[in-house]
Amino acid sequence: MYVTDFKDRETLVAALDRADYLVDEGLGTALFLAQAIRQPLLLEGEPGVGKTTAAKAMAAVVGGPLIRLQCYEGISTSETLYEWNYAQQLLAIRIAEASNTSVTAADVCSEEFLLDRPLLKSVRHSGPTPAVLLIDEIDRADDEFEALLFEFLGERSVTVPEIGTFHAVIDPIVVLTSNRSRELHDALKRRCLYHWIEFPAVERVAEIVRRNVPDAGEPLVSAATAFIGRARGLDLDKPPGVSEAIDWVGALLALGITRLDDVSARATLSAVIKTPDDHRLATEAMSSQELSVEETA
Numbered sequence: 001m002y003v004t005d006f007k008d009r010e011t012l013v014a015a016l017d018r019a020d021y022l023v024d025e026g027l028g029t030a031l032f033l034a035q036a037i038r039q040p041l042l043l044e045g046e047p048g049v050g051k052t053t054a055a056k057a058m059a060a061v062v063g064g065p066l067i068r069l070q071c072y073e074g075i076s077t078s079e080t081l082y083e084w085n086y087a088q089q090l091l092a093i094r095i096a097e098a099s100n101t102s103v104t105a106a107d108v109c110s111e112e113f114l115l116d117r118p119l120l121k122s123v124r125h126s127g128p129t130p131a132v133l134l135i136d137e138i139d140r141a142d143d144e145f146e147a148l149l150f151e152f153l154g155e156r157s158v159t160v161p162e163i164g165t166f167h168a169v170i171d172p173i174v175v176l177t178s179n180r181s182r183e184l185h186d187a188l189k190r191r192c193l194y195h196w197i198e199f200p201a202v203e204r205v206a207e208i209v210r211r212n213v214p215d216a217g218e219p220l221v222s223a224a225t226a227f228i229g230r231a232r233g234l235d236l237d238k239p240p241g242v243s244e245a246i247d248w249v250g251a252l253l254a255l256g257i258t259r260l261d262d263v264s265a266r267a268t269l270s271a272v273i274k275t276p277d278d279h280r281l282a283t284e285a286m287s288s289q290e291l292s293v294e295e296t297a
Helices: 009-018 025-036 051-062 086-098 118-124 143-155 186-190 202-212 218-231 242-254 262-267 276-287
Strands: 041-044 066-070 082-084 114-116 132-136 157-160 164-167 173-178 193-196
Touching: 009 025, 009 051, 025 041, 025 051, 025 173, 025 193, 041 051, 051 066, 051 132, 051 173, 066 118, 114 118, 118 132, 118 143, 118 157, 118 164, 143 157, 143 186, 202 218, 202 242, 218 242, 262 276
Parallel strands: 041 173, 041 193, 066 132, 132 173
Antiparallel strands: 082 114, 157 164
């Protein structure tokens, strides 16, 4: 049984709302369970729907540190678990040699010379509030890295062969994210709760944009989010997400644009559309009126 400030889902959802992170019932339930029973949570969904932000918001409302591990192909043990402070080890050996003192492997492979990397850091965090560990874009890493995670995800522990096994004092809240660029191993999925984040309705996107760009007027927010909703209906390689909506409205506001029209949309389309083929397709759709800007009064 874990002691937590959030005794039910509604309390957590309200706290996330105050932190300007809006969740639906499904995501709210998943995040509540991740902190209530401390089972790792795997979040999948299209890029830009708020997977990474979910972990950041959880850290904000829980009050613990956010520890982030950004995954990529070829990521190593020394970047994820721990590594040795080789410079300090070498210095200790030279000092011992200068004083004619014998040095054993145990002398230089002790906690004094151990450097915590994200997984070990989250295990050794002593509180009083739990750490939130974000393992971001795990689908970018390889199968070997997934296997490396099994001990940590299953037991919330990290083994250092020269010292022993470190067990979490306060189990971290663990959030893994994936854009599904590849299929993850079943053994990893079995160790996690799972939630797919759907792209929100236009009204919810508009509310998220208002929270993140509070100086933007209602006509601009409404027109921009409606435009992005229609753009997602095109056959784009990389449909714009919520993050693009936020960035676009922020860019329009910085340019002094308070009402979106066809000219301003075309001029700033690169803030929303991120590949040459998609840009050409969107431009052609705007010319044919398949994709249009609906100005609001």
